[in-house]
Amino acid sequence: MDLKRILRNLDWWLIGAVLLLMGSGLLLIDSATHSFAVSTGKAWHVERQGIFMVIALLLAAFSLRFDYRILKNYATRLYIANIVLLVAVMVFGISQLGAQRWIQIGSFSFQPSEFAKVFLIICLAAFMEKRIEWLETFRDYLPVFAYILLPFVLVMKQPDLGTSLTFIAILLGMIFVSGFKFNWFAKLGVLFVAMLPAFWMILKDYQKNRIRVFLNPELDPFGSGYHVIQSKIAIGSGGLLGKGWLAGTQSQLNFLPENHTDFIFAVVGEEFGFVGSMFIILLYMIIIWRGITIALNAEDDFGTLLAVGVTSMFMFHIMVNIGMTVGIMPVTGVPLPFLSYGVSSLLTNVMLVAILLNIKLRDRKLQF
């Protein structure tokens, strides 16, 4: 495809929203890590995030040269690579904050479970596309469930509740669009409720506590309840217009822990107020809108399923992360796409957007 045609057919709404979010992300990370940067004399987080943004964007642009459909051929290999990485993190991984999620290579550490989300979306789309004609009865879906069971269990073991729930969100989005009947969802729901006790048993103590504390934050005003209480105060005190960049008292004084990663939205709320929050939420709505439109117009079922998986994942992350900071979701440690500091998650999200763009480039309208 020549450059002109590519430029004409790129989804500029999507690109615009993502670039604006990433730019805002840099501003917010700068604010959230300000006291750290002042005391060390180096804006380490912002620089690192910025460098990886450029790398991610270059990779994304380069990837558009290839037709996304070749991913189908690599599905099995990706699936195996995914399992290998997840096992590697169990064996060689380093622990942080009570969970073993990181692999270190030289001075660079990354979270394989972030990349696992991309791999899973691709593999699952390829797997379902092959069987799409035969997905007639509930039984037909059992292989699909079996397919994601192994990566799911491996992520669960790390333990990374956020990523394992993301897997479920991706799965639900994709089977829903493939025609999974409503009453089957009811069946799954019953099954899920029946399995809740067993599920509760495999949760780590801190995860159980987070859920208990979510149900009643005052149980633990010092621990995870503290995060939510302080985050709510930060957002609420932002009011209509916010306190201004670098001027949030909650964020700047370290009342809010981890405010450059999981709780970055609290910085938005406090420093930029309702107006700023609405701006960010609007950008996310644009991403979801474009994701679903791209799924609708995709050239083939693989494209549709891919786009649905990507969109489901974004929606889940946005809802769970923002919901957590405003106190309507439990604390699960899911990053906010494009805003949270974190190199692995940044690369993952940009690659997912690249996949959406790729599907759009080669969609149905182009053929006519």
Added chain:
Amino acid sequence: MLNKHHMERLHIMFAVCLVLFAVLIGRMVYLQLWRGDYYTQQADGNRLRQSKIIAPRGLILDSQGRELVNNLPGYAVALQKQSSYDPAMLQKLSELLNIPLTDINKQIKESKNYYEPIRLKGNLSPELVTKIEENRRDMPDVLLEVQPIRNYLYKEFAVHALGYVGEVSSYEIEQGLFKDVTQGSIVGKAGLEQSYDKYLRGEDGAFMEEVDVAGNVVKHFDTVQPVPGKNLKLTINYDLQMTLEKFIDQHLAYLRSSGLAPNARAAAVVAIDPRNGAVRAMVSRPGYDPNLFVHGISVNAWNKINDDPNYPMNNKVITGEYPPGSTFKIVTGSAAFELDKVRLDEMIYDGGFHPLVPTMGNAEGEVLGWLSFIKALAMSDNVYFYELGYRVGIDNIAKYAGIYGFGQPTGIDLDGESTGLVASKKVKWDIWHEDWRLGDTFNAAIGQGFNLATPMQLAVMLSCVANGGIRYQPYLVDSILNADGSMYMTPERAAGKHIDISQRTLDYMQQGMSATTQEGGTASYFQSLPRKVAGKTGTAENSHGRDHGLFVAYGPVEAPELVVVAIVEQGGFGTSAAGPIVYKVFEEHFREEGLLPPENAQDNKKN
């Protein structure tokens, strides 16, 4: 192929997403617009105020369960972490506490934990507490925390075993020397307080309050109850230790005033049970009052301790390294018998000096003539042991010193134990870069020269002789108890180890030591005790002044229950300087067993 029906699914999906976004937007409207004022107030006036409930440290009890260390109620003042502070309030606080404003600001800046209050000063005087209480309304961010104060009931009593506590230093926090401590935490700094800190400390509790701008409590959140520290039950017996300490002070004063040893100010005494290694008494002199440290020691008091040339802070029982002197003849003798280099009935001639190195002889030039081993040990003859040293050689002396535990820590449950030094060719080379000479072997054979041992090592050696060759790891803590007095655990201890020395050899050592305290031995005054006690005198050469007097003993000889080691720095001869202290320990021990009438006739200053 996905059909139109599936396309419909995508529309439903989009609708669901819109609903979810609507929920988020609704929540933002509620938080930021509807409740914005409330949260603004929360962020400004604040909000959550956390106070710590400091866990009381565990008690320390003697072997009979009598309290030696407990806690008194006290207060600490802290600053609730805030986004900004009223400068007038800080100024006032600085005046009240007598802490420079810059220091307070520095502490505020450096405090990292986001909800932990900034502890400014502990162990407040009652007047200060009242003053702060009176000014509480003007200082809403100031917290008074209940902080138990460590109380050492008998002041200097067993201070070197017990140790003391103090506020954790930033260095200790950075080095990670203690688990779960924050600025202002009280931790053990020496002795058992330090080595058993993790058991004694307990877990602090906390409660949180929501406070309005004026400092009034609006809401009280659940309290996390503190978990008190575990209690330590020691092997030390209060009566024995107390009697001993009193006697040592008295005896040192006597040595100084009588002119026998004008500089006798420092001493180390330890009594252990040879049947298991339990320490019954441990005294190091001079001592100090650990309560001084609890209250934050004054500069004057600190200088007084720090400038004392006799190092009151050191536990000389485990850190004092002394030439073992003649007590080391047990090692040389054991080596000679084990290697068949001498027979019990073999007579060796002491002509006042050894023919191979004629410059080396007995103290004060004595000539004792023909001697067998028992008599040579009892009279502490040097020439006889030069000959044994010559026969076995320095390598074997070093080997048997190692078997008895010299040159290595005894493993007692205190931190900072010294290892001592065993004379060997390598040691001399390392220190002086000189070759080994026969004269060095002679010196080593009688415990002088390069040999250095702690009193605790001597006690372990003597226990081996007394109990028939088992080396125990000495210990001070018998058991760790829960706050309610029930058993929590017995500290892990290595099992007694059989040392590689035959019973026959140990018998000979016992006979020689028994003879020491008999008529004609160097410490014959021990005969007046109700049971037979075996001992050995020693005199440790000291290049800085008068020699150190040393005495080691065990008893009763038939079934040893106690091993005692005493050293008096610059005390002169062991028999007069250290012997009476050891005598006193046995006297008290036999009195407890009912073998002597209760304390009546004033003491035994026998020399």
